[in-house]
Amino acid sequence: MKTKSLVALLLTSATLISSPARAANSAPLAVPIAQTVPDAKDVPYPGTIKLDIDASDTVRGVYRVTETIPVAAGTRTLTLLYPQWLPGNHGPRGPLAELVDLSFTAGGQKLEWKRDPVEVYAFHVTLPEGASEVVAKFIHTSPLQSSEGRITMTPDMLNLQWEKMSLYPAGHYVRQITIQPFVTLPAGFTAATALDGLAQQGNRWAWAPTNYEVLIDSPIFAGRYFRKWDLGQKVTLNVIADKAEQLEAKPEQIDLHRNLVTEARLAFGANHFDHYEFLLALSDKIGSIGLEHHRSSENQLEPGAFTEWDKYEFDRNLLPHEYGHSWSGKYRRPARLWTPDYRQPMQGDLLWTYEGQDQFWGTVLAARSGLQGKPVVLGMLAAWAGNFAEQAGRRWRSVEDTGSDPVFAARKPKPFASLARSEDYYTEGALVWLEADQIIRAGTGGRKSIDDFAKLFFGMNDGDWGQLPFEVDEIVTKLNQVHPYDWKRFFETRIGTPGQPVPLGGIEKGGYKLVWKDEPNPYDKGRYADAKVNSLTYSLGVTIDKDAKVTATQWDSPAFNAGVVSGSKIVAVNGVTYDADALKKAVTAAKSGGPLELLFQRGDRFQTVRIDYKGGLRYPWLERAAPGKAPTGLDLLLAPKRPVKAKK
Ligand SMILES: [Zn+2]
Known part of the structure; x- marks a missing residue:
């Protein structure tokens, strides 16, 4: 050891003594690829x-x-x-x-x-x-x-x-x-x-x-454990499950899936498959998936999807979404998402329609088929709108730009996701398509709707299951055929420009409004219960998992301003051991002056945080904007197109 140090010292001294003055550091040139x-x-x-x-x-x-x-x-x-x-x-x-x-x-x-x-x-x-x-x-x-x-x-x-x-x-x-x-x-x-x-x-x-x-x-x-059901139109529901008894679907549950197949055909006016296989796994052991294909889709739902039917209504958007992709994404493919092989990079600049329009149709078809009831569907729309109403990242990032997210973010959780934004082309894309529908309805006095566009855009070449790529110009042209409007500017603004207003146009033109209540809407209630999360995103600004860990902090929220970050664990609320209900009660009591003192553990540090927040619990809902029973534009969009027997 000593000898080595001595040599090193001598070398250093020698260098110091003999080093000549140099004009510049070594600078290599690139090796051509x-x-x-x-x-x-x-x-x-x-x-x-x-x-x-x-x-x-x-x-x-x-x-x-x-x-x-x-x-x-x-x-x-x-x-x-x-x-x-x-x-x-x-x-x-x-x-x-x-x-x-x-x-x-x-x-x-x-x-x-x-x-x-x-x-x-x-x-x-x-x-x-x-x-x-x-x-x-x-x-x-x-x-x-x-x-x-x-x-x-x-x-x-x-x-x-x-x-x-x-x-x-x-x-x-x-x-x-x-x-x-x-x-x-x-x-x-x-x-x-x-x-x-x-x-x-x-x-x-x-x-x-x-x-x-x-x-x-x-x-x-x-x-x-396998069972299959014929859904009509050469569409089959193939189901595998962890246990045989999980395959016990009731006939009326299968009928709702048949309605989905019927409603899709009525909306799009053609099918782009010679046969279609829903592949559905009811499992909590296999990894989750929802992946579209031209003549099939890969889907995973919870083991109780059929046997605990009501509990999982919030989750029943999956099959309508993946089925819709046979039209939106697979047959009608954005030009730069079609590639001749799996080596050429795929470009996501039109994901706001590949996924966004599909998210829109999946939601509409879930409602029209009855797979999801209207309160849950309205809850979904409220959840999306509520998210964008308070999302800081909108100020710097356009919906179109989020189309590159899958390339570099790989769906990993992000620190401060509300500032980063993620794959918002799904739900903000869907809200923009909802607005397009309501513009058509209002502009044509209710004579036309997005269904007319769908037939022009998806309904050609019945039975063709190749791919028909498109550019945004075709969308603009076909929307103009249904109802003349400055659609080019509409998409350039809503989709292509950051800092847009909250995308409430479709909801408000459709006769509804976004409101905040002190309990979750039916959709959020279902998914929060399933994920066992305590979401205080729009009040304190934190989401807390079942182990009391903060999984997200909303940028610029009261919790953010108090220095609460994801990864911390909430230990106590006003001096008492944390539980979800106790925290919610404290948030409510703080409205009328109660204390809101939280003890967090972050790594090996404990931190007492006093949060100055008097807004109470806040969860997003959609409500009719005006009283009355006459169907609004949004009601009409979500109503079945197939003949439905009047309820007695
Ligand atoms: Zn999708």
Whole structure:
């Protein structure tokens, strides 16, 4: 040790003595990046890839993959890609870290491979002379606990998503790559998917060759406990559950799902599928999901979704939302969200309509079908409007800009989300579409509505399940066909410009108003109870979880001003151990001068905070603006279009 120090000292002294004066520090030049992965071309990949997945290991939750890829004569380098930009994820979410134990062979001979140093989702495989096919073997390790990612396999069910466990050759539009899938499932499992041409032998399931785009768009739900119901119009509700008894849906519950299929057809005027499979998992073990596809959707609801029907009404927007995507997002795809492969970045500048218009229609269809009652639907609209009424981040960030959120934020919780904003293109987009509907109704004296636009925008080419990309100009043109208005400016202002007024136009033109009450509306009540949160977002400005931890502090709120931040734990309210009701009572009592002294623990520090707040409890509601029974514009929007028997 001593010797080392002495040497170091001598070196330092020597440097000090001999160092000459320099004009500038060393300044390297950039090493050029060589592009080695070919861009996709609209030409067929020769031959049919065989994708064989052993999904039977439910103990370890692993998927063992053997993929046989034919190659054209003379090929010496094969570049294979792992899907990175995933449709419906709107971001580069391909779980590459879960692709492990990768090897390649040709004619039984092990092949060299290198990951591309720049595009790490690409693998370059060196082929021997005369190779006619390459066999890739690897394992997709599904997360076993939620901290590792979304769990896709339990002892009783699995959700197989092809994009997580397949490679595809670079240089081709994915629709030009032919592939045949084979899956070995656990014994006793039944599979549901939109794939066609099923051939099943025991636990081994195979489907007809298809193209890679359709494969990626056609995931599998499989489970030990399975039931399905025909909803009409070639739409099937396929349900798997943790337990057999959770599948006991009542006929009238299924009828509401049939209403959804009927109402969607009436609204859009065409279907863009040859058949459609709702894939629904009733589970608190598999990871949650709501993911749209052209001819199917992946959905997770709580185990009691059918058996505790009333409790979960707040959550029944999921299926209408995902079903609506068959039209909004899948068939009508924003130009820059359509990509020829899963390597080209997807651009979210039109997510306010892909998701926002779909959020709007999902809500309208939930109301029209009866899957959600009107008080809950009005509560949802109130929850969205209330959020924007007090959201600081609106001052700097437009709705359009939130379309880039999925690319960089990956849905992780944010410190001060109310200032950061997140994926607000969903709900603010929906409120802007609501305003568009009410402008049409008012401007045409009630003769026309957003339904007329929907038929122009979604209702062409019945049965076509390709993709029809669009730019915002088409929306403007078709809205003008329904009702002439400055729609271009409408969207440029509401969507494209930060610092907009609270988006209440649709609610107010629709005959309602946003009000604040001292208890949650039926929608918020349901979701707060389910999540076990104490939301004081619009009063003190904090959300508190079941363990008394602050999970969010509203920017500029009384709690914020008093220095309360997320991660702190609330220990006591006015000197007494915290519980949710005690805090609410104290907030109410503070209106008439009661104390509001809170003890927080943040790390190893304790902090007593006196909050100066006399506004009482505040939760958002929608109420009719004027008394009366005549239906308002919003009432008319939410009313069923199908003939409904009058109530006795
Ligand atoms: Zn969506």
